[in-house]
Amino acid sequence: MAALQRLWAILTKEIRQLRRDRLTFGMIFGIPMLQIMLFGYAINTDVRQLSAAVADQAGTELSRQLQSRLEASQVLRIVARVDSAASLRELLDRGQIHVGVLIPPDFERRLQQTTRPAAQLLVDGSDPIILASARQLVSMPLTMDTAARLEPVVRLFEVRNFYNPERRSAVFVVPGLIGVILTMTMVMFTAVAIVRERERGNLELLINTPVSSLELMLGKVLPYILIGLVQVTVIVLLGAQLFDVPLNGALGEVYLAALLFIAANLGLGLLISTLVGTQFQAIQMAFFFFLPSILLSGFMFPFDGMPRVAQLIAEALPLTHFIRVIRGLMLRGAELGQLWPDVLVLLGMFLLTMTLAVLRFRKRLD
Amino acid sequence: MTGAQQGNSTSELAIEARGLSRRFGDVVAVSGLDLQVPKGMVYGFLGPNGSGKSTTIRLLCGLLLPSAGSARVLGHEVPGDAERLKHKIGYMTQRFSLYEDMTVLENLDFIARIYGLSRALRRARISDALQQYGLGELQHHFAGTLSGGQRQRLSLAAATLHRPQLLLLDEPTSAVDPQSRRDFWDALFALVEQGTTILVSTHYMDEAERCHRLAILDRGVLVADGAPLQLMADMDCAVVLVESSVPRKVQRALAAQETVRSITQLGMRQRVLVPHTVGRPAEHVRGLLLAVGIEAQCDDTAPSLEDVFVAVTQASRSEKAA
Numbered sequence: 001m002a003a004l005q006r007l008w009a010i011l012t013k014e015i016r017q018l019r020r021d022r023l024t025f026g027m028i029f030g031i032p033m034l035q036i037m038l039f040g041y042a043i044n045t046d047v048r049q050l051s052a053a054v055a056d057q058a059g060t061e062l063s064r065q066l067q068s069r070l071e072a073s074q075v076l077r078i079v080a081r082v083d084s085a086a087s088l089r090e091l092l093d094r095g096q097i098h099v100g101v102l103i104p105p106d107f108e109r110r111l112q113q114t115t116r117p118a119a120q121l122l123v124d125g126s127d128p129i130i131l132a133s134a135r136q137l138v139s140m141p142l143t144m145d146t147a148a149r150l151e152p153v154v155r156l157f158e159v160r161n162f163y164n165p166e167r168r169s170a171v172f173v174v175p176g177l178i179g180v181i182l183t184m185t186m187v188m189f190t191a192v193a194i195v196r197e198r199e200r201g202n203l204e205l206l207i208n209t210p211v212s213s214l215e216l217m218l219g220k221v222l223p224y225i226l227i228g229l230v231q232v233t234v235i236v237l238l239g240a241q242l243f244d245v246p247l248n249g250a251l252g253e254v255y256l257a258a259l260l261f262i263a264a265n266l267g268l269g270l271l272i273s274t275l276v277g278t279q280f281q282a283i284q285m286a287f288f289f290f291l292p293s294i295l296l297s298g299f300m301f302p303f304d305g306m307p308r309v310a311q312l313i314a315e316a317l318p319l320t321h322f323i324r325v326i327r328g329l330m331l332r333g334a335e336l337g338q339l340w341p342d343v344l345v346l347l348g349m350f351l352l353t354m355t356l357a358v359l360r361f362r363k364r365l366d
Numbered sequence: 367m368t369g370a371q372q373g374n375s376t377s378e379l380a381i382e383a384r385g386l387s388r389r390f391g392d393v394v395a396v397s398g399l400d401l402q403v404p405k406g407m408v409y410g411f412l413g414p415n416g417s418g419k420s421t422t423i424r425l426l427c428g429l430l431l432p433s434a435g436s437a438r439v440l441g442h443e444v445p446g447d448a449e450r451l452k453h454k455i456g457y458m459t460q461r462f463s464l465y466e467d468m469t470v471l472e473n474l475d476f477i478a479r480i481y482g483l484s485r486a487l488r489r490a491r492i493s494d495a496l497q498q499y500g501l502g503e504l505q506h507h508f509a510g511t512l513s514g515g516q517r518q519r520l521s522l523a524a525a526t527l528h529r530p531q532l533l534l535l536d537e538p539t540s541a542v543d544p545q546s547r548r549d550f551w552d553a554l555f556a557l558v559e560q561g562t563t564i565l566v567s568t569h570y571m572d573e574a575e576r577c578h579r580l581a582i583l584d585r586g587v588l589v590a591d592g593a594p595l596q597l598m599a600d601m602d603c604a605v606v607l608v609e610s611s612v613p614r615k616v617q618r619a620l621a622a623q624e625t626v627r628s629i630t631q632l633g634m635r636q637r638v639l640v641p642h643t644v645g646r647p648a649e650h651v652r653g654l655l656l657a658v659g660i661e662a663q664c665d666d667t668a669p670s671l672e673d674v675f676v677a678v679t680q681a682s683r684s685e686k687a688a
Contacts, residue, residue: 002482009479013468020467205463205524208427209480210452363449365429 006211010219014193018223024189028227032181032234039177040170040243047133052099053080053091058107066103066119075137076101088122098124099134170243175330176299178235179261179322183293186228186262190269191282193220194361199279207363217358221266228262229255248333256336257329260346261322267353268318274360293319321345380405380532380563381426385435388421395421397586398435403565403579405531408558410577411567412675418586419567420460423534426565427457440532453481456525460536462517466510470501470520473509474527481528495523499553515546522553526562533557535566539573551576571672582678590678598669603627603639603677604647605669608655610634610662619658625650628676637667639677 018025052070056063070076076099082088088100100122104110110118125131194216197203206216232255239245247254269286276282294300296310297319303311314320321342328334336343381403388396396418403409411419424430426439428448437444442451464473474495478488496502499519504512509520518538525533535554539547551573554564566577574580574594581591590597610616613634620626620638627639644650652664 005482006480009476013465013472013476016472017465017467200466201459201461201463202465203463204429204459204461205457206480208429208452208455208457209477210449210482211480363428364431364445365424366431 002210003212003215007215007219010211010216011222014220014223018227027185028231029234031185032231033238035181036174036177036235036238036242039173039180040239047129048074049077050075050098050130050133051079051096052076052101053082053088053097054078054101054103055082055084055088056103057083057105058103060108062111063103063107066107067101070101070137073137075133085120085122092122092124095124098127098130170239171245171331172327173299174235174239174243174245175326176297176323177239178232178258178326179297179319180294180299181231181235182228182258182262182322183265183319184290185231186224186265187269187272187289188283188286189224189227190220190266191272191276191286192279194270194273195276195279195282198277204365207365213358213361213363217270217354217361221263221270221354224266225259225262228266229258232258245330247330249329249335253336254326254329257322257325257339257343257346260343260350261318261325264318264346264349264353267350267357270357271353271360274357289317293317296320298323315345318346318349321349378404379438381409381437381439381565383422383426383435383437386422386425386432386437387434388418388425388430389433394586396425396432399586399588401437401581401588401591403563405563406558406561407578408554408564408566408576410574410580411565411583412569412571412574412580412671413567413583414569416585417583419583420536421586422583423457423536423565423567427451427455427534453528454531456528456530456533458521458525458533458535458538460540462509462521464509464517464520464524467508469506469508470496470512471505473520474524477524478527483528491527491529495527499523514541515543515549518542518546518550519553522550526557531561531563533562533564533566535564537567537569539568539570547573571670571675575671582675584679584682587682589682590674594671597674598671601669601674601677602681603641603669603673604644605667605673606638606640606647606651607665607667608636608638608651608662609664610655610660612660615660616655616662619655619660620651623654626654628680630672630676637673639673 054067056067067078071078078101079097080091082091085100085102088097088102091097092100102120102122104119107118110116121134121137123131123134194203197206236245236247236254240247268289272282272285272289276285292313296306296314297303297317298314299319303314303320306314324342325336325339325346328339329336379402381401383399383401386396386399386401387394399418399422401422411422413419421430425432426437426444428445428451431445439451440454442448442454444451465476468476471492474492475488478492483491496505499522501516501520501523504516509517512520518541522535522538525535533554539550542550547570554566558564566573568574577594579592580594580597582589582597592600608616608620611634613631613636616636617629617631620629620636625640625644627641629639630637638651640647640650648664648666652662655662655664
């Protein structure tokens with residue numbers, strides 16, 4: 001009973017101080033709003049409207065159809081028409097185009113042969129994302145209205161795009177962004193929580209009272225759980241409003257997953273707080289943790305494409321597991337039960353970091 | 367059973383330390399401290415900065431682990447039983463340690479909750495404290511905007527809300543004007559009257575003189591302890607007041623003398639400490655000065671606490687040097 005009273009005292013004190021700290025309070029709303037704008041509008045992995053030039057050496061009905069189909073795909077935007085491969089190369093070199101389309105004089109004859117490709121794409125491969133986009137064109141079905149009624153010989157697979165039919169990056173980015181923003185704010189807030197009191201001298205008084213380590217830690221963490229959930233709400237609402245990000249799963253499960261993830265991050269932040277001596281060190285350590293989280297978690301680059309070592313590191317980061325869960329819930333309409341391994345890892349991480357933080361925190365100065 | 371017996375044997379002592387030591391790396395902050403603080407009095411720690419006063423106080427409330435030795439505070443072994451002790455002690459840190467971004471009232475309420483006071487008790491004690499420490503008009507001010515004296519009153523109010531049996535005050539008046547210091551000491555004596563034991567560290571002689579008992583610390587070692595008057599009476603030196611027109615010359619002439627322990631200049635006068643063993647101290651000093659051609663008026667005078675402090679710290683330092 002006394003323990004609850006002390007916990008409540010710490011908790012209400014934290015909220016009161018937070019409310020008076022205008023800058024931090026502003027960050028609670030500012031960071032999610034700013035980041036969703038930045039990431040939502042700027043990051044686009046599905047590159048379209050690549051500038052292109054065409055050298056149509058065939059000049060037939062069929063070659064013109066190919067060009068209009070290329071433009072219709074929206075992958076390319078034809079900005080120039082030239083007559084030779086050399087000219088295409090010249091434009092590529094000068095950086096005026098990213099893709100050159102060379103349609104040889106014997107285009108129609110080649111179309112009927114299965115051994116040789118009918119036309120050539122000259123791609124600026126220095127940016128892998130552009131290369132990947134251009135490669136989509138290779139498998140473009142060439143069912144064309146010709147007298148010959150050519151069967152699409154190049155098309156081996158039919159690609160069906162689930163979950164994100166319009167291939168918009170924002171749909172993919174926003175759910176992950178919930179995780180990134182929570183990582184950034186939650187770890188940072190709690191990393192400085194204990195250190196700040198130590199720096200300001202409050203801790204020496206506090207540890208001389210009957211308050212226990214667990215009460216102190218929980219009292220520090222609980223207000224931020226509420227703040228984290230507010231941030232989730234902001235991101236989900238803005239994501240839906242600005243980018244039509246779907247919420248295919250149950251809203252309650254999204255919050256439940258976020259709750260676990262917030263708890264894991266807060267535990268980690270507290271652990272950092274017990275390891276460092278100054279607020280500056282705390283922020284540095286939070287950042288040290290934040291960068292690999294963004295780069296390795298699968299938020300920016302697909303997890304499957306990373307080397308084994310990077311994957312192992314990524315498995316140790318809460319964000320990796322949360323991104324799997326939240327994308328499953330929001331985009332694939334999965335249920336939390338289907339994603340239980342990652343859910344369990346998040347729960348484990350919370351319990352581990354919290355236990356370590358409580359054990360590491362001593363009511364002493366040495 | 368054993369608990370009760372131990373309680374009886376130490377019932378007269380609030381604090382008992384045996385060989386308490388603490389080192390930080392190579393630095394010995396406190397060395398083999400034996401301490402006995404009786405209940406119901408103001409016990410002072412007098413010493414310069416770095417003499418181990420703060421470290422000792424932190425050792426006594428379990429904030430630091432001793433490198434050697436042990437202590438028993440209000441019947442609790444420290445550091446082993448420090449958690450149960452925390453309900454019974456109040457601690458005022460050297461640096462202001464309440465929350466500057468909270469008001470006086472919010473700070474007091476927070477501390478009262480942390481000590482688990484009931485709602486009714488909180489209300490009564492906070493209103494008492496506001497009145498007693500003159501904080502009523504300041505109750506809605508942020509602690510960060512208070513003056514040194516006001517902060518110190520707030521700290522004392524916060525440290526006494528749970529009515530501790532023992533108050534540990536670490537240089538409570540170092541950032542406070544003289545009038546606030548006087549008021550503060552009045553408040554301390556009021557608390558003692560109610561049965562509280564107070565351990566206070568200071569480097570002010572006038573404050574040390576107000577204590578019932580005193581321990582003088584020098585570089586981590588307890589060099590003297592007792593009631594201030596007793597310490598003055600027991601001093602192994604006599605004090606000679608020298609008045610001359612050439613005080614710097616006097617200083618140079620006496621500094622080299624083996625029988626002169628120390629010289630302190632106060633304007634045109636000097637307080638000269640000579641061992642009791644020389645007999646007729648004033649005559650002795652006058653003789654020393656005449657031998658080098660200086661005429662000065664020399665009179666025996668009563669020792670002050672500062673003389674005691676100088677004598678015991680010098681003695682301990684020359685012992686160490688020898």
